[in-house]
Structure formats: C-alpha cells, structure tokens
Amino acid sequence: MTEEMEALFEKLSAFYEARKFADLRMLLLDMEPTDIAAFMEENLDDKDQIRFFRLLPKELASDVFVEIDSDTQEHLIKSFSDTELKAVIDDMFLDDTVDIIEEMPANVVKRILASSTPENRKQLNELLEYPDDSAGSIMTTEFVALSANMTVKEAFDKIRKTGINSETIYTCYVTDGRKHLIGVATVKKLLLSQMTDVIKDIMDDSPITVDTLEDKEDVAMKLSKYDFLALPVIDKEGCIVGIVTVDDAVDVLQEEATEDIQKMAAILPTEKPYLKQSVWNIWRARIPWLLLLMVSATFTSMILSGYENKLALLPTGAVLYAFVPMLMDTAGNAGGQSSVTIIRSLALNEVEFKDIFRIIWKELRVSILLALTVAVVCFAKLMLIDRLYNNFEWNVAAIVSGVLFITIVMAKFVGCILPLIAKKCKLDPAVVASPFITTIVDALSLIIYCSIAIALLG
Amino acid sequence: MTEEMEALFEKLSAFYEARKFADLRMLLLDMEPTDIAAFMEENLDDKDQIRFFRLLPKELASDVFVEIDSDTQEHLIKSFSDTELKAVIDDMFLDDTVDIIEEMPANVVKRILASSTPENRKQLNELLEYPDDSAGSIMTTEFVALSANMTVKEAFDKIRKTGINSETIYTCYVTDGRKHLIGVATVKKLLLSQMTDVIKDIMDDSPITVDTLEDKEDVAMKLSKYDFLALPVIDKEGCIVGIVTVDDAVDVLQEEATEDIQKMAAILPTEKPYLKQSVWNIWRARIPWLLLLMVSATFTSMILSGYENKLALLPTGAVLYAFVPMLMDTAGNAGGQSSVTIIRSLALNEVEFKDIFRIIWKELRVSILLALTVAVVCFAKLMLIDRLYNNFEWNVAAIVSGVLFITIVMAKFVGCILPLIAKKCKLDPAVVASPFITTIVDALSLIIYCSIAIALLG
Numbered sequence: 033m034t035e036e037m038e039a040l041f042e043k044l045s046a047f048y049e050a051r052k053f054a055d056l057r058m059l060l061l062d063m064e065p066t067d068i069a070a071f072m073e074e075n076l077d078d079k080d081q082i083r084f085f086r087l088l089p090k091e092l093a094s095d096v097f098v099e100i101d102s103d104t105q106e107h108l109i110k111s112f113s114d115t116e117l118k119a120v121i122d123d124m125f126l127d128d129t130v131d132i133i134e135e136m137p138a139n140v141v142k143r144i145l146a147s148s149t150p151e152n153r154k155q156l157n158e159l160l161e162y163p164d165d166s167a168g169s170i171m172t173t174e175f176v177a178l179s180a181n182m183t184v185k186e187a188f189d190k191i192r193k194t195g196i197n198s199e200t201i202y203t204c205y206v207t208d209g210r211k212h213l214i215g216v217a218t219v220k221k222l223l224l225s226q227m228t229d230v231i232k233d234i235m236d237d238s239p240i241t242v243d244t245l246e247d248k249e250d251v252a253m254k255l256s257k258y259d260f261l262a263l264p265v266i267d268k269e270g271c272i273v274g275i276v277t278v279d280d281a282v283d284v285l286q287e288e289a290t291e292d293i294q295k296m297a298a299i300l301p302t303e304k305p306y307l308k309q310s311v312w313n314i315w316r317a318r319i320p321w322l323l324l325l326m327v328s329a330t331f332t333s334m335i336l337s338g339y340e341n342k343l344a345l346l347p348t349g350a351v352l353y354a355f356v357p358m359l360m361d362t363a364g365n366a367g368g369q370s371s372v373t374i375i376r377s378l379a380l381n382e383v384e385f386k387d388i389f390r391i392i393w394k395e396l397r398v399s400i401l402l403a404l405t406v407a408v409v410c411f412a413k414l415m416l417i418d419r420l421y422n423n424f425e426w427n428v429a430a431i432v433s434g435v436l437f438i439t440i441v442m443a444k445f446v447g448c449i450l451p452l453i454a455k456k457c458k459l460d461p462a463v464v465a466s467p468f469i470t471t472i473v474d475a476l477s478l479i480i481y482c483s484i485a486i487a488l489l490g
Numbered sequence: 491m492t493e494e495m496e497a498l499f500e501k502l503s504a505f506y507e508a509r510k511f512a513d514l515r516m517l518l519l520d521m522e523p524t525d526i527a528a529f530m531e532e533n534l535d536d537k538d539q540i541r542f543f544r545l546l547p548k549e550l551a552s553d554v555f556v557e558i559d560s561d562t563q564e565h566l567i568k569s570f571s572d573t574e575l576k577a578v579i580d581d582m583f584l585d586d587t588v589d590i591i592e593e594m595p596a597n598v599v600k601r602i603l604a605s606s607t608p609e610n611r612k613q614l615n616e617l618l619e620y621p622d623d624s625a626g627s628i629m630t631t632e633f634v635a636l637s638a639n640m641t642v643k644e645a646f647d648k649i650r651k652t653g654i655n656s657e658t659i660y661t662c663y664v665t666d667g668r669k670h671l672i673g674v675a676t677v678k679k680l681l682l683s684q685m686t687d688v689i690k691d692i693m694d695d696s697p698i699t700v701d702t703l704e705d706k707e708d709v710a711m712k713l714s715k716y717d718f719l720a721l722p723v724i725d726k727e728g729c730i731v732g733i734v735t736v737d738d739a740v741d742v743l744q745e746e747a748t749e750d751i752q753k754m755a756a757i758l759p760t761e762k763p764y765l766k767q768s769v770w771n772i773w774r775a776r777i778p779w780l781l782l783l784m785v786s787a788t789f790t791s792m793i794l795s796g797y798e799n800k801l802a803l804l805p806t807g808a809v810l811y812a813f814v815p816m817l818m819d820t821a822g823n824a825g826g827q828s829s830v831t832i833i834r835s836l837a838l839n840e841v842e843f844k845d846i847f848r849i850i851w852k853e854l855r856v857s858i859l860l861a862l863t864v865a866v867v868c869f870a871k872l873m874l875i876d877r878l879y880n881n882f883e884w885n886v887a888a889i890v891s892g893v894l895f896i897t898i899v900m901a902k903f904v905g906c907i908l909p910l911i912a913k914k915c916k917l918d919p920a921v922v923a924s925p926f927i928t929t930i931v932d933a934l935s936l937i938i939y940c941s942i943a944i945a946l947l948g
Contacts, residue, residue: 033842062696064716192681201678202660202719219677220659223650238520256744258522259737261660261719278736279717285740286714289747290834296751297830298823305840306831307848311855318827318856319863325823326864326894327871329816336812337880350802353811354794357932358787360815364822364928365756365783369776372755373764376748382763384491390765397769398776405777406784413785422795436784470822474815 041071048084057089065092069099082111094123101308102135109140118147125199126152127172127280130159159274167251168244170284171265171274176204180214180232184225187217200277203262206235211271213264215239241266244273249288252281253381292379295462296372298325325468331475332360339482346489351424355432356478362406363439363477364470370395370447371469375461378451385456391448399444407437431485438484439477446473499529506542515547523550527557540569552581559766560593567598576605583657584610585630585738588617617732625709626702628742629723629732634662638672638690642683645675658735661720664693669729671722673697699724702731707746710739711839750837753920754830756783783926789933790818797940804947809882813890814936820864821897821935822928828853828905829927833919836909843914849906857902865895885947893942897935904931 040063047056060068068088072081085108088096097105097120109117121129121144129148133141133156145153155173162168176198178187187204195201204222206215215235225234241264242251255263255278263281265274291301298321302309309317336356343349374391377383383391414429447469451461498521505514518526526546530539543566546554555563555578567575579587579602587606591599591614603611613631620626634656636645645662653659662680664673673693683692699722700709713721713736721739723732749759756779760767767775794814801807832849835841841849872887905927909919 064698066715066717188681195678195682201681219681220653223646223659223677224653240522256737256740257524261736278719278740279714282714282736282740282743286743286747286838289744289751290838293747293751293754293830293834296754297826299827299831305838306835307841307845307852311852311859314852314856315859315863318824319860322820322823322827322860322864322898323867326816326820326868329819330871330875332815332819333812333876334879336815337809340808340812344808350798351795354791354798356814357790357794357818357936358784360818361787361790361928361932362780362784365780368755369757369780372751373757376751377764380744380748380763383765387765394765394769394772398772401769401773402777402780405773406780409781410784413788417788418791421792440780470819474819478815 044071045075053087061089065095066099068096073101073104078107082108094120098128105132106136106140121147125172125174126155165248167242167246167248167265170248170280171276172199173274174198175275176201178204178206178231180206182231184222184229185227187222187231200262205264205272206231213272248284251276252284255281292462325471328471332478335478342486348424348428351422352485359477359481360474363443363473366440367443367447367469367473370444371451374448374451378455378461385452388452395444395448399441403437403440407433410436431488435481435484438480442476443473502529503533511545519547523553524557526554531559531562536565540566552578556586563590564594564598579605583630583632584613623706625700625704625706625723628706628738629734630657631732632656633733634659636662636664636689638664640689642680642687643685645680645689658720663722663730664689671730706742709734710742713739750920783929786929790936793936800944806882806886809880810943817935817939818932821901821931824898825901825905825927825931828902829909832906832909836913836919843910846910853902853906857899861895861898865891868894889943889946893939896938900934901931
C-alpha cells in the first residue's frame, strides 16, 4: 500500500471514530469504491463494517459492496434489512450480482433473488445456469441496443436513456426486431458522424462475436487480441444475449495465469487470495499432487535398488551415488524449462499441436547446444572441484558428463512433447508440467546412468 | 485457429492469386487488422507481403502494420518508399511507433524518425528516453484535453476535432493553462449531462494518476484494480504528459505473468514468442540457470560423499540410498508449492512483506498437516510396497517417514520466506523460486536424512 493511501485510511479512521460523519462522507465521495472496500476490510471489525457501510453516500453503496470480499459481503447481507438489500442489489450490474450469488450460501441467495425485480430475477436465473467457465457466466445482460434505422441523434437519446444502467455505453449493439445482432457502433464513431446519419450506414456490419458456451479464457484472449472494450455474446439463434467487458476479461486472464502457475507447481487451482484461504483449504489444494508424486517416486527407489548389487561391485560405486542428485536435478530443470515454455505458449495461442515437428526440431537443436555446454562445464567441475573431496579418475567424470548430456536432451524432448500431447488429448497441459515431468525424467535418467556406468566400468 | 478464420484466409489467398483485387479489398474492409496481419505472416512470402500490403485500403494500412511481427515490419519498411513510410507512420499512434522503433536496427529507426513530423519526432524522442519498464515507455501522448470552463457542448466539439487522432476519447483530461491535470471527465458523464453544464462542475476532481517513472506492472495493476479504460501519467510538476490505455495494460499483465513463469522455471525472461526466437536466443535464456544449478548441486554431492563412509558401515546403508531421490523430490515439490504461491500473491499485491508472520504461521500449520499426511502414507507405502523389492525393517521405514516429515516442514518454511525476503531486498521474488529453492532444500534434506539415519541406526 502506498503512503498516500495509508494517510487517507488514517484520516478515515479518525473521522469515523470522532463521529465526524459529514467530513467522512466528503472524503468518501472523492475515493474509488475499491479503496473504500479495502479500508473496510482492513480497518473495521464486523460490527463497524455494517455501521460504516450505512454511512456511505447512496450512490457509492453498491459500487463499494461489489468490491468487498465475499466473507464480508455475506456478513453484511445478513445484517441488512430487506429494504437495504434491495437498494444495494437494484444498483448493481447483473454480472456482479451473479458473481456474488455464486459465493453465497443458499439462504442468502434466496434473499438476494427475493430482493430483485421480477425482470432481473429472470435474467439472474438464466445467467446462473451457464457453466462456470463459459462466456455466459461472465457476461452482463445490460448493454445499449440500437436499431439500424435510427439516426445518430436518436442513438444518442437512446444512450442517454439507458446509459446509466449499462456497464459500458461505448460500444452499442445494433439489432433487428428479433434481437439478432446485425452490427456494432462505437460512441467514437457516433461522435465523429453527423447527427442525421443513419446507424446502418455507419455501423460495422461484421462484428466479432462469441458464443454463450465459449470458454471464458478464449473470450478474454479474443478481447485482448482485438483490443476491444467489449465483445457481444450470441446464442445459437444469433441473438445477442449479453456482453463481456474488458475489465472482466482482465480478471479472467489474471485468474487463468494464476491457475496455470498453481498447476505447474503441483497445486490444485484455487480462486481465493492466499491470506483468505483456510489452512484446510490450502492443505486440500496441495496434498493430492504431493502424495501422488511421493508415491510415484517409488520407481526411482526401485531402479536404484535394482542396480544396487551391481553398482556395489564397482570400485567407484559409492562415488557414482554422490552424483545422482546433481544428475536428477539438472534433468528436472532442463525438462521444466521446455515444458513450461510450451505450456505458456499454448496458453497464449502462440503455438498449436500442428507445430509439434517445428517444436521438436527447435528443442532438439537447443537441447544439444545446452547439453554440450553443461556437460563440458560439468566435466571440468568434476575434475577440478569434486576430485578435491572425492577419489575418482577421468573416466568416471567422462561417464557422468556423458550421461548428463543424454539426460538433458531426453528431458527436453519429454518436456516439450508432453504438454502438446496433453493438449491434443484435451487434457490440461499445465497439469503435466514440471513436477510430473520431473518424475518421468528422474526415472529415465537413473536408468541411463546406472546402465551406462555398469556397462563401461563393470 | 478457428475453421471460420481458415476459410476466410483461403478466400483471401484465392482472390490474391487470381488478382481479384476489388473483391479482396471488399473482404479486407470487413476484417480486423490483427487478422489481416496474421494472414500476411502465415500465408505470404517476403515478396508477396509487400505487394499485399500495398493493396490494403488506405485506412487499414497503419492498423495492420502495427499488428505485424517485428521481423516482417522491418522487412516492409526496407521495401517502402519514403512516401509510403510517411503515410504509415503518420497514421499510427505514438506509443505504437515507439514499440516498433524499439525493435528496429539503427538505420531503420533513422528512417522512421525522418518520416515523422517535427512535432511527432520531438515527442517520439521524449518517449524513447523513458526507462524500459516505466509508465512513460508504454504511454501515448495523444489524448483529449479539455479546459475547466468549457461547456459540455464545447467539450463535444473538442472531442470531435481531436478524437480521430486520440487513442481513447472516452476519458478526457481537464487541464489548466500550464497543463496541470485538475480533473477527469468521461464521455459517459458528458453524455448524461446537459449540453450547457460546465466541465468543472461535472468532472471528477481527484483523479487517480501514475508517475512517468512508475513501474509499468504497477500501472497495469492499478488500471485493472480500478477497472479504468485509461490512466493519466503525470510528471514531477503535476503536468499530464500522456495516458496509458487498458489494451496496453492487458499486454503488460500478460507479459509479466509470462516473465514470472519463465523465471520460476529457471529461464531468463524473453519477450518474443517461442517460435520466433532463434535457437541461440533460447540457448542464451536457458543456459545461465541450468549451469548455475548444476554447479550448485556440488553441495549435494559433497554431502553424500561426506556421509558415505559412515552410511556404508550401516547394514541398511544401500537401502537408505534408494530413498534419497524420493525424499529430495518430495521436499522440492513441497517447497515449490509454497514459494510459487507466495510469489504469485506478491505479484498480485495480495500479500506484502509485513504479512510475513501471518504467512509463516499459516504455512507452519499447513505444512504440519501436509507432512503428517505424507509421512503416514509414506510409512504405509514403505512397509507394503517397497519391502517387496527391498529388505528392511519397520525402523528404517519409520526413519525415512520421520525425515520426510521434517523435510516437508522445513521446505515449506524456506519456500515461503525466501520470496518475501527477496521482495524486501528489492530482488525479484520469482528468481529465487522453485529451482533455486530446490537446491537449498535438497542440501538441507540430505543433511537431515544422513545425520538422523546414522545417529539412530549406527
């Protein structure tokens, strides 16, 4: 938090505690809703939160409410009278109401729906039925609709009339009598046209659209690709049922990046911020992969045990053991570099499955260069440093470095193709990432290491 | 790529090859610039790219040019006549010109600057001087400025006059005679006001601003936090020097997420898409960490060698070796889960250094629960599965599981505090992530394992 914001929060606290409510309201009117929400969460206890909320200028209440975290929202709703709840709900955009409803227990949801107008209740129920990851689940049904025969002047009148209740007014959607989307007109275009121009002559009549069931990540990527402020959402009949706005798309992109990062780190994705999660929830998100990877490491134990008798017979057997962690870590890092690169490129639509041969060819060349560099440095390190504390000849150093070369090339091959195969099989590429690949690569490098060492030194 | 888009690309190719240029232009007019750019990159060779570009409707040329990848841009500029270059550059927004200039070799930059108007050249030179990661480097200087005494009607006239050359017209900036920013008025607000209202009465007079030198990631996070379409950039004197728009902020957030993912995977961050990078560039981004981590694994080799004589004396010495990879992998995964969680939370401003004790307390409880679960399952697995192929008693199983418990708690502690300490020391938390922590955690777990095993079994 910036110092400026801290000073502001202290001033708010002071006014609130001194009951200088007029001064408080003056201050609040100049603040952004999200900052007021942050103040309430950080500086007030349950009882003061509801008192403070009631002091908010009426035009700010809903905007602040939307920005508060869901635990506090739940607690506030439970303290609201029916009239208060209705006032807050009525001023909210429908997509925000949907977001809130999705986090609330059943009895609170019932109260929210009961407080909505019949028209809004119907739309809320429709929005709630869209699958969790779909365009439908993040869209809002409040937008400015124009008809093709309007003049620009009439369009502005329509915008003025419906604008206050629309999440964005800057992109207007032109529909025919049956709600089919036939064009798009931006306010910029309207402003730069003559008042007497007719909408159908100035509109863009081949708008980019998305389907209600399209994955919300694809929708967000599309919005960002075209630099739009909003995208219209179309049902099977070609009717416009809502719009997705850029602010929601930004949130989706941030969430998806977080989820991919979590999956790469062997964590089940969670939506709540870390400090708001309970210890049990964090445990639940982390334990499955930790257990699975621990159990799958049985393979490495089996491999090491299997070669044990033969390794023990070698005069340098114990020396060879000492380099197992180095080999396995390097192979794991090498594989992780490739898998993570491909996973992120897939997420950004920079590569597709059809690029698999180009990718393999590129990774092959990169991995040979990398493996060569690392193997040469490793050989030098073994001869110059490791021989200071361990007793072995150049042939051991050569075998370790040689195996390192092979494992790096192998790890990068596995690392680059597994995410692509996962994508092709409609699995999540991020899930097969680093930790999973590490297990495969560990097992393979051990087998290569032990069998080559025994063959050459035995 | 969608089937629809593929069909469209085929049609474009067909028209182009049949030299049906009128049909081609009709088709292009309905397309988005970024799709036309993708078509040129994927379907045309160098010679056809320049020919095709010359066929573009004049109003599309600059928009398409901005979306093309930098190699193709360079090649096109080299084929342009001075007049062509001037036409393209004149129609571009200054922040896009800056982005292009940053990727071009010196002689091309010279030509671009020579083709700009003196006024634009001056502004370009100023923009180019801002540090790479600053707000200044991603802002544009083209915005709508209003004065406080204008009426709404006069404001609309001003918007109409300057609008076509501004990247966004939807947020207008109110300045005094000396360019000091004194307020902000959105077009929505203007549309919902009376034509005779005066700007100073309807403007928001405490706008959120950013400094020219503020980190571009912080700027993007701010824009997303407040759900704005643009943020004004202010110099030391409080004068507005430019604006950052939401489309650029989205790009910054995506880039920063990619960079953090790369750093976590021990790759130096790169901006170019994977398939556009040369083999040497990929090598350069991956070799430093791969080498460093390989060399730092010397510690694990030293530790294993150091304990070797004592371990060899134990009747179960060889058995204990077999579980080293499992212990190290599990510790690495456990540490990675915590470090990655904290790194991402820091990036999203969900936690700060001052939360360190809350985080340690949370991670401690989570890690004890996780360690307990994993240790119990591990004990069962050792007794039931690993004894099938290896010969050891329950006491070995108990020691391995017990050490696993300790290493998981230790790994999670290291994993959660290192990123916080890095942040405090103004280092990049993502750089100390998974691979680096793995090395530390590997060494510590080995020491714990060997010393406990020798103490209890020796």
